[in-house]
Each structure stands twice: as structure tokens, then as C-alpha cells.
Amino acid sequence: MAPLSTKAEYMYVSSAVVELTWIQFLLCDLQIMMPTTPIAYCDNIATTYLSYNPVMHSQTKHISIDYYFVREKVAFCALKVVHVPTSAQFVDVFTKSFSGPKFKQAIANLCRLQSPTGRD
Structure with a gap:
């Protein structure tokens, strides 16, 4: 099973991406296009890897399917998830x-x- 901190961090990134998606739709309605792909910063390496590659699927079955849209956005190049060290x-x-x-x-x-x- 993936560590609880990975699940929590993945949920936090998912929450931030929901807000980011809402802001993107709002900007689009106002005819303001974002010049670059949005970046979500995360200090958990496992969460960053999980966003790009579902190799730990058997260990992350406890994470609700609702949160996997982050991986979908990354797969479609609509989002980047970048690791930022705690320091x-x-x-x-x-x-x-x-x-x-x-x-x-x-x-x-x-x-x-x-x-x-x-x-x-």
C-alpha cells in the first residue's frame, strides 16, 4: 500500500487542479488564453511519479477514482506536476x-x- 502521505498529497494536488481547471474555464470565458501549460508543485516525490505513471496501481487502489483526473490532465499535456523539495x-x-x-x-x-x- 502507498504511504498515507502520498494519498494525502495526491488529494491536495487533485484539489488544486480542480481549482485550476475552474480558473482556466473562467479565463477562457473571458477570452484570455494561458500562454503556457499550468504547473502544480508538490513536495512528495511519490505523488509526482504517480501523476505521470500509474506503475503503483496495485498499491494505490485505496485512492478514490475521483482523484485520477490529475493523471489524465498530465497525459493530455494539460498540466505538469513538478517536485519541489521541502527546502x-x-x-x-x-x-x-x-x-x-x-x-x-x-x-x-x-x-x-x-x-x-x-x-x-
């Missing part, structure tokens, strides 16, 4: 406590982020 999770500064140097590094990383349009 590169910029938003953790808002949810976790850090020591002085780690906190300063996280804040510095946040200040370097660019807007999706490339303009500040």
Missing part, C-alpha cells in the same frame, strides 16, 4: 517556525519571486 518551499515561512538564518533565507527567496507575467 525550496517558500511559503513555509508563513506556516512554520524557522531559526534566524533559515528565516532570513526564506524571506530573501520570497523577495526574489517574479510575477507570472514577468513584470513586477
Whole structure:
């Protein structure tokens, strides 16, 4: 059986993809097309692999079929799921406590982020 954290992370990615799909439909109705394929970032390697390749199918039967539309979107190149190591999770500064140097590094990383349009 796949670890419980993989199931939870896959459910979180699925939830984010549902919201992303809704936003894409809204933008399409407003005649605004997305220039690139959307990317869902995940810090769980097993979840990232599961999104691209169902090789662990026998170990993931407990994951509801409702969540497999992420894999379908990836298969049709409508979505990319990318692994982001925990050390590169910029938003953790808002949810976790850090020591002085780690906190300063996280804040510095946040200040370097660019807007999706490339303009500040």
C-alpha cells in the first residue's frame, strides 16, 4: 500500500487542479488564453511519479477514482506536476517556525519571486 502521505498529497494536488481547471474555464470565458501549460508543485516525490505513471496501481487502489483526473490532465499535456523539495518551499515561512538564518533565507527567496507575467 502507498504511504498515507502520498494519498494525502495526491488529494491536495487533485484539489488544486480542480481549482485550476475552474480558473482556466473562467479565463477562457473571458477570452484570455494561458500562454503556457499550468504547473502544480508538490513536495512528495511519490505523488509526482504517480501523476505521470500509474506503475503503483496495485498499491494505490485505496485512492478514490475521483482523484485520477490529475493523471489524465498530465497525459493530455494539460498540466505538469513538478517536485519541489521541502527546502525550496517558500511559503513555509508563513506556516512554520524557522531559526534566524533559515528565516532570513526564506524571506530573501520570497523577495526574489517574479510575477507570472514577468513584470513586477
